[in-house]
Amino acid sequence: MRDLLAGLxxxxxADAIAAGDIALxxxxxxxxxxxRDPSHGDWATNIAxxxxxxxxxxxxxxADAIASRIAGHPDVAAVEVAGPGFINLRLSDAALQRVVEQVxxxxxxxxxxxxxxxxxxxxxxxxxxPVGPMHVGHGRWAALGDSMARVLAHAGWIVQREFYxxxxxxxxxxxAKSVAARYLQKCGRDVAFExxxxxxxxxxxxxxxxxxxxxSVWADAEPxxxxxxxxxxxxxxxxxxxxxxxxxxxxxxDVWFSExxxxxxxxxxxxxxxxxxxxxxxxxxxxxxxxxxWFASTAFPxxxxxxxxxxxxxxxxxxxxxxxxxxxxxxxxxxxxxxxNIWGADHHGYVARMKAACAALGYPGQLDIVIGxxxxxxxxxxxxxxxxxxxxxxxxxxxxxxxxxxxxxxxFLRRSTDQSLDFDIGLAKEQSSENPVYxxxxxxxxxxxxxxxxxxxxxxxxPAAAVAARVTGGEADLSLxxxxxxxxxxxxxxxxxxxxxxxxxxxxPYKLTRYAEDLAATFHQFxxxxxxxxxxxxxxxxxxxxxxxxxxxxxxVLGLLGVAAPERM
RNA sequence: GCGCCCGUAGCUCAGUAGGAUAGAGCGGCUGCCUUCUAAGCAGCGGGUCGGGGGUUCGAAUCCCUCCGGGCGCGCCA
Numbered sequence: 001m002r003d004l005l006a007g008l009x010x011x012x013x014a015d016a017i018a019a020g021d022i023a024l025x026x027x028x029x030x031x032x033x034x035x036r037d038p039s040h041g042d043w044a045t046n047i048a049x050x051x052x053x054x055x056x057x058x059x060x061x062x063a064d065a066i067a068s069r070i071a072g073h074p075d076v077a078a079v080e081v082a083g084p085g086f087i088n089l090r091l092s093d094a095a096l097q098r099v100v101e102q103v104x105x106x107x108x109x110x111x112x113x114x115x116x117x118x119x120x121x122x123x124x125x126x127x128x129x130p131v132g133p134m135h136v137g138h139g140r141w142a143a144l145g146d147s148m149a150r151v152l153a154h155a156g157w158i159v160q161r162e163f164y165x166x167x168x169x170x171x172x173x174x175x176a177k178s179v180a181a182r183y184l185q186k187c188g189r190d191v192a193f194e195x196x197x198x199x200x201x202x203x204x205x206x207x208x209x210x211x212x213x214x215x216s217v218w219a220d221a222e223p224x225x226x227x228x229x230x231x232x233x234x235x236x237x238x239x240x241x242x243x244x245x246x247x248x249x250x251x252x253x254d255v256w257f258s259e260x261x262x263x264x265x266x267x268x269x270x271x272x273x274x275x276x277x278x279x280x281x282x283x284x285x286x287x288x289x290x291x292x293x294w295f296a297s298t299a300f301p302x303x304x305x306x307x308x309x310x311x312x313x314x315x316x317x318x319x320x321x322x323x324x325x326x327x328x329x330x331x332x333x334x335x336x337x338x339x340x341n342i343w344g345a346d347h348h349g350y351v352a353r354m355k356a357a358c359a360a361l362g363y364p365g366q367l368d369i370v371i372g373x374x375x376x377x378x379x380x381x382x383x384x385x386x387x388x389x390x391x392x393x394x395x396x397x398x399x400x401x402x403x404x405x406x407x408x409x410x411x412f413l414r415r416s417t418d419q420s421l422d423f424d425i426g427l428a429k430e431q432s433s434e435n436p437v438y439x440x441x442x443x444x445x446x447x448x449x450x451x452x453x454x455x456x457x458x459x460x461x462x463p464a465a466a467v468a469a470r471v472t473g474g475e476a477d478l479s480l481x482x483x484x485x486x487x488x489x490x491x492x493x494x495x496x497x498x499x500x501x502x503x504x505x506x507x508x509p510y511k512l513t514r515y516a517e518d519l520a521a522t523f524h525q526f527x528x529x530x531x532x533x534x535x536x537x538x539x540x541x542x543x544x545x546x547x548x549x550x551x552x553x554x555x556x557v558l559g560l561l562g563v564a565a566p567e568r569m
Numbered sequence: 570g571c572g573c574c575c576g577u578a579g580c581u582c583a584g585u586a587g588g589a590u591a592g593a594g595c596g597g598c599u600g601c602c603u604u605c606u607a608a609g610c611a612g613c614g615g616g617u618c619g620g621g622g623g624u625u626c627g628a629a630u631c632c633c634u635c636c637g638g639g640c641g642c643g644c645c646a
Contacts, residue, residue: 033588084589086588309644445606518593
């Protein structure tokens with residue numbers, strides 16, 4: 001719709017130039033924007049203001065010359081010049097009424113746009129260490145990453161979701177030691193449990209399960225063999241649990257990428273980390289100093305890292321960053337045009353070096369890192385304190401248990417990622433008007449109820465889409481949809497493609513929660529003003545189509561958010 | 570000290586590449602169910618956009634500076 005109008009303005013401008021009414025060498029690019037004030041129309045352009053200087057004319061005269069050439073177009077109900085020279089455009093009812101059938105024809109494909117143009121993007125998110133339960137921050141990244149993937153897919157990208165499994169390194173060793181120690185305690189051995197080990201009760205639970213399954217056979221085993229065994233057992237168990245919890249919130253990954261695979265020797269005997277470092281060294285990005293190997297991160301000032309970074313420590317050990325570079329080399333080698341990482345705010349200090357490294361690998365500007373700010377849990381207005389060290393925390397799983405997947409997802413998604421999130425547990429649980437999740441879902445349930453009623457089977461369990469198909473068969477005269485509430489609702493449908501485009505461009509799914517609430521509100525208003533099922537068959541038929549288009553649009557938005565669209569509440 | 574994020578109504582937050590009179594939800598007050606779900610709708614109040622400078626036709630938005638809050642600044646992972 002926006003493109004259509006922008007085309008009209010452009011043509012009008014070109015005509016005016018050709019006719020000599022406007023003295024411009026070429027037709028400038030036309031931008032349309034949504035006026036804040038609906039009384040200014042559906043779309044506005046400041047093209048006359050922007051071009052005034054170059055054309056040597058006053059903006060209003062320019063605007064008049066353009067506007068007079070648009071007036072009378074069947075899709076345009078009004079074109080006005082306002083203020084200093086804005087051109088305001090209002091769509092005709094006929095143009096709007098066409099949108100209803102467009103929505104119904106496209107179904108859940110409605111709102112698709114194509115800035116991605118079939119390119120491949122990978123979204124990596126959560127990537128929690130598989131050494132313990134996820135905290136609520138992981139829940140936020142999970143909701144964010146998954147919804148972002150859905151939005152990008154709706155915007156023409158081919159998307160892959162990936163979870164990076166940190167199954168190598170010191171954390172795993174400590175984890176293994178922790179579980180082994182709890183196991184030995186279970187076997188009645190008196191062993192020291194160090195402060196730096198994992199304190200959480202889940203460690204003992206895992207030890208207990210291993211004890212239950214295998215008995216005390218490991219009590220007298222050689223310590224390194226015991227630890228290795230416990231590492232694998234415990235890690236596999238935690239990883240399964242992570243998958244399970246994420247799945248409960250509707251988040252499923254295409255790839256679980258093992259950090260270990262980066263360290264394992266390949267066919268040539270060299271690991272991926274070796275190969276990535278060879279590549280960097282060959283390109284002159286590495287140097288030796290103080291017995292360590294460094295990456296010259298500051299050679300990429302555009303990414304703003306303030307110092308060079310060690311990849312191989314003086315003791316010969318690799319840093320985490322070295323593995324991360326190899327990991328990103330692997331990602332790009334898999335053919336993604338673009339890679340997106342979602343990280344917590346506590347990792348923002350790594351952004352510059354990681355982008356510099358990707359540039360050094362030959363993929364400048366192809367890595368986007370979204371930094372999500374922290375989550376604070378509130379209960380009854382009080383901050384819920386979390387401490388990983390003492391093992392006392394509200395985990396993501398406990399939050400899911402308490403508020404449910406839909407509320408959790410919706411609340412996680414509702415805020416800009418730049419904004420730290422206060423998650424009010426009480427509010428998320430509340431089934432009332434204060435809770436935006438229910439507000440939106442209720443609109444959908446209401447719609448389905450109307451459709452069932454129209455079908456004469458208010459209590460049937462038939463899916464709403466099937467019911468809708470039955471009650472909207474035959475012909476309908478959509479020009480009967482002329483009530484302001486009806487036209488406002490249609491205008492709201494027409495915004496979806498723009499919202500999707502913006503949410504994809506800005507990697508900001510929260511835009512969709514705002515839209516969902518707007519759309520639900522607009523529907524509720526329509527519902528209050530316009531009775532759908534009446535003794536006027538023609539009007540009823542037209543309104544049922546409008547209701548069906550509302551159902552489709554709402555369900556599509558909820559689908560992009562990953563929140564259920566209940567047909568009954 | 571340096572870097573990133575934030576500061577907008579009583580509270581929680583939007584504000585779309587600088588645009589027209591700064592918006593929404595919640596809370597408060599007042600109305601609306603014999604009719605498709607009242608988990609809904611309508612109305613009323615509520616603001617020096619943290620302070621101060623600057624850029625221009627125009628600034629919540631861009632620049633500088635100061636104040637306040639969060640996070641981070643390892644040859645840790």
